[in-house]
Amino acid sequence: MIRVTGSRLFLDSSVWLGYFLGNIPETQKIIDSEETTLFTSIISLHEVFKRLKKLGRTEKEIRQAVRLIEDNSIIVELNKEIAITAAKNCEKYGLHTIDSLIYSSAMETRTTFITADNDFRKTPRTRIIKIRKFN
Numbered sequence: 001m002i003r004v005t006g007s008r009l010f011l012d013s014s015v016w017l018g019y020f021l022g023n024i025p026e027t028q029k030i031i032d033s034e035e036t037t038l039f040t041s042i043i044s045l046h047e048v049f050k051r052l053k054k055l056g057r058t059e060k061e062i063r064q065a066v067r068l069i070e071d072n073s074i075i076v077e078l079n080k081e082i083a084i085t086a087a088k089n090c091e092k093y094g095l096h097t098i099d100s101l102i103y104s105s106a107m108e109t110r111t112t113f114i115t116a117d118n119d120f121r122k123t124p125r126t127r128i129i130k131i132r133k134f135n
Contacts, residue, residue: 006035007033007035007036007037008036008037008039008109008110008111008112009030009036009037009038009039009111009112009113009114010038010039010040010041010076010105010106010109010111010112010113010114011030011031011038011039011040011044011073011114012044012102012113012114012115012116012117012120013041013043013044013047013048013051013102014115014116014117014131015027015030015031015114015115015116015129016040016044016048016065016069017047017048017051017052018116018129018131019031020048020052020065021055023131023132024116024129024130024131024132025132026129026130027129030114031072037074038072038073038074039073039074039075039076039105039106039109039111040069040073040074040075040076041075041076041078041101041102041105041106042075042076042077042078043078043098043101043102043105044069044102045066045069045070045075047098048065048066048069049062049065049066052065074109076105076108076109078101078105079108081108082101082104082105082108083101083104085104085107085108086100086101086103086104087100089103089104089107089123093120093122093123094119094122095119095120095123096119099117099119099120103120103123103126106125107125111125112125112126112127113125113126113127114126114127114129115127115128115129116128116129116130116131
């Protein structure tokens with residue numbers, strides 16, 4: 001069930017993957033919070049599906065992960081404004097196209113962008129969380 005609250009966070013694919021893989025402890029608190037409205041790019045559904053498949057997860061496990069994302073966040077579709085802004089942000093912040101589309105979706109929704117990807121270190125309204133390294 002999607003919670004509509006005052007705090008608005010846009011989660012990058014890396015945050016969802018950290019949640020499912022258990023290598024970013026902070027993600028559980030973010031995703032399970034009752035005080036936060038979560039947003040996710042439609043592109044992140046693709047990235048999460050693809051990465052979990054590559055890691056050998058079953059089709060059922062992957063579908064459950066995608067369903068959890070859909071049930072707990074507002075999925076943001078792409079549109080012309082996001083595409084144009086993303087083209088500008090590629091150049092401005094040195095982002096790859098996919099990253100820029102996801103980041104620009106976050107800016108379009110006036111949210112704080114949460115990621116574990118250091119490629120976003122130059123972008124405003126972004127919080128980078130750390131991945132726990134396994135030994």
